[in-house]
Amino acid sequence: MTEAPDPRSSEPLAGCEGCGSGGSDTSRRAFLGTAVAAVAGALVGCGNDHVEDFLQHNFRELSKAEVEEMIARLEREYKAQFGREVHVGHEPPLPGVIFGYALDLSRCIGCRRCVHACVQENNQSRDPQIQWIRVLQLDKEEGVDLRHADQYYDPPEVPEEGHFYMPVQCQQCKKPPCVKACPVGATWREKDGIVVVDYNWCIGCRYCMAACPYGARHFNWGEPHLPAEELNPDTHLLGNRPRPKGVVEKCTFCIQRTRKGRYPACVEICPTGSRKFGNLLDPKSEIRYVLENKRVFKFKEDLNTQPNFFYFYGV
Amino acid sequence: MTKILPPPLAPGSGVAILGLITTQSTFTSSNKCNDPAVGPIHLAEPHPEGGPVPSRATRSRFPAWGLGLLLALLPPTLRAQAPPPQGGDGSMPEGIQVPKPPFTEGIFPCTSCHDGKSLKVNPTPRPLTAMHDDIVLKHGPASRWCLDCHDAQDRDKLHLVSGEKIDFTVSYRLCGQCHGDKYRDWRVGVHGKRTGSWNGQKQYLLCVNCHNPHSPRFKPLKPMPPPEKPDRIQAWKGGAR
Numbered sequence: 001m002t003e004a005p006d007p008r009s010s011e012p013l014a015g016c017e018g019c020g021s022g023g024s025d026t027s028r029r030a031f032l033g034t035a036v037a038a039v040a041g042a043l044v045g046c047g048n049d050h051v052e053d054f055l056q057h058n059f060r061e062l063s064k065a066e067v068e069e070m071i072a073r074l075e076r077e078y079k080a081q082f083g084r085e086v087h088v089g090h091e092p093p094l095p096g097v098i099f100g101y102a103l104d105l106s107r108c109i110g111c112r113r114c115v116h117a118c119v120q121e122n123n124q125s126r127d128p129q130i131q132w133i134r135v136l137q138l139d140k141e142e143g144v145d146l147r148h149a150d151q152y153y154d155p156p157e158v159p160e161e162g163h164f165y166m167p168v169q170c171q172q173c174k175k176p177p178c179v180k181a182c183p184v185g186a187t188w189r190e191k192d193g194i195v196v197v198d199y200n201w202c203i204g205c206r207y208c209m210a211a212c213p214y215g216a217r218h219f220n221w222g223e224p225h226l227p228a229e230e231l232n233p234d235t236h237l238l239g240n241r242p243r244p245k246g247v248v249e250k251c252t253f254c255i256q257r258t259r260k261g262r263y264p265a266c267v268e269i270c271p272t273g274s275r276k277f278g279n280l281l282d283p284k285s286e287i288r289y290v291l292e293n294k295r296v297f298k299f300k301e302d303l304n305t306q307p308n309f310f311y312f313y314g315v
Numbered sequence: 316m317t318k319i320l321p322p323p324l325a326p327g328s329g330v331a332i333l334g335l336i337t338t339q340s341t342f343t344s345s346n347k348c349n350d351p352a353v354g355p356i357h358l359a360e361p362h363p364e365g366g367p368v369p370s371r372a373t374r375s376r377f378p379a380w381g382l383g384l385l386l387a388l389l390p391p392t393l394r395a396q397a398p399p400p401q402g403g404d405g406s407m408p409e410g411i412q413v414p415k416p417p418f419t420e421g422i423f424p425c426t427s428c429h430d431g432k433s434l435k436v437n438p439t440p441r442p443l444t445a446m447h448d449d450i451v452l453k454h455g456p457a458s459r460w461c462l463d464c465h466d467a468q469d470r471d472k473l474h475l476v477s478g479e480k481i482d483f484t485v486s487y488r489l490c491g492q493c494h495g496d497k498y499r500d501w502r503v504g505v506h507g508k509r510t511g512s513w514n515g516q517k518q519y520l521l522c523v524n525c526h527n528p529h530s531p532r533f534k535p536l537k538p539m540p541p542p543e544k545p546d547r548i549q550a551w552k553g554g555a556r
Contacts (some may be wrong), residue, residue, distance in 0.1 A: 004522065025454065097514075109535070109536060110538060111537075111538050112540070113539060115539065116539050116540075129542065129543045131542050134542070151541065152541045152544065153538070153541065154538065154540070154541045157535040157536065157537060157538075158535060158536060158537075159535065159539045170319040206551070214391060227513065258513065262511070262512055262513070263509065263510060267509070267510075270508060271508070271536065272525075272533065273507040273508035273509070273525075276504070276505060276509075278513045278514075279513065279514065282514075286503065286504040286513075289503045289504070290505055294505075314500065
């Protein structure tokens with residue numbers, strides 16, 4: 001018992017050798033010096049990638065070189081995690097493009113092909129399950145009234161008599177309440193209208209989920225489980241790259257596809273052709289034809305979120 | 316569920332029935348839209364101009380608006396005689412490409428049986444028994460029958476109301492005679508499924524890839540599994556991992 005204090009008192013002195021004799025200021029400095037060195041040592045012990053991960057800034061503040069570094073680091077991490085080459089892209093918004101989406105409520109039959117195509121394309125966690133599209137079964141007599149919505153319907157065949165179906169996903173609002181709610185600026189609206197999340201900057205507070213009136217944001221409650229053979233290796237930094245536990249994720253209009261000119265996965269899978277996608281600034285696009293010629297509505301328009309996602313009746 | 320029915324053709328259709336023994340076309344029952352295992356059709360053929368074509372450039376050559384409006388305003392009889400909106404051969408110059416018609420294996424060419432010699436043409440509408448008895452005709456009025464669309468003389472062709480013979484590959488022109496609004500929407504990419512590029516080349520499907528022409532109503536599908544209930548996720552919130 002009496003021996004114990006001695007080594008403790010001698011430790012700072014030993015660390016303080018170069019600093020001269022031990023006044024109270026110098027010993028504090030010495031203590032801080034060793035503490036910082038110990039923390040740094042611990043971080044280095046974790047591997048260089050983790051230090052950089054920890055010290056990385058918000059995506060929007062990163063220089064080009066830093067983004068390249070980040071991508072190289074992520075690709076190394078994913079290779080180690082999944083044993084496969086993963087490409088992480090960071091295509092910027094295309095100039096002169098604002099994406100718009102329209103969904104034909106008169107044709108959707110609620111088959112949920114889109115839900116599962118989305119999961120495959122965007123590397124969502126299979127367990128715990130995360131799905132970015134939610135298909136609501138609604139009563140024809142009630143119209144779009146969420147009190148009569150059921151998302152767990154499972155009959156042998158769809159469509160069911162007396163019902164219609166309304167898939168809901170991120171509406172890519174022009175005034176996104178989720179962006180407004182985020183306390184750290186980890187989510188924002190890109191120039192082409194896609195609302196994205198910086199998974200490295202997200203602190204997992206889930207304020208955005210509370211703010212979103214469409215239930216379009218999803219939280220990784222557990223360590224995401226994604227089998228390596230089901231991984232889609234074509235990813236985007238702000239989109240479908242594998243996510244860590246404790247962050248929020250959402251539909252990005254398949255940013256990794258659409259910024260390269262392709263249709264989103266849900267558009268390509270839909271067997272009824274209910275889903276229409278295109279550039280709102282191109283007067284010749286399908287989406288503009290829908291907006292100019294069909295009966296169109298915005299979901300929860302009264303909230304003034306101003307979605308770039310529209311519902312319409314094709315017939 | 317009407318089997319092919321015998322009443323005579325609607326008058327004024329301009330279709331001369333000359334002779335027939337049996338109907339000719341059979342469509343596969345599983346169509347490309349309904350079958351989740353079969354993806355969209357990606358045509359390997361290059362566009363005439365080569366490479367992906369920006370929609371602005373491709374569409375500008377075809378005044379879809381004006382023609383659509385014109386077609387809608389014309390009375391039905393005139394509409395059929397109006398010049399086809401896309402070159403005389405029925406190909407679509409604006410770069411729209413369609414897949415092959417979904418024939419049953421080995422059914423085409425129809426002239427391999429309907430050669431006009433061993434099988435004489437029988438123009439009388441009647442239930443079919445010897446062949447093609449799997450076809451259930453459930454499309455429009457009960458008076459509809461094979462030779463309204465299939466050409467009696469050239470069995471590898473269809474014909475329009477005007478009498479113009481067209482290939483099976485451009486059958487959308489035939490469908491468009493009655494379903495003009497759908498045809499118009501289809502041409503601009505709003506009716507039916509599109510795959511490919513939102514700003515470049517798109518792959519179209521023929522009407523008959525999703526709608527069996529003999530029984531065109533879209534078939535119900537088995538839905539994919541519903542999402543998990545939240546109580547399952549509650550376990551994760553408890554910090555199980």
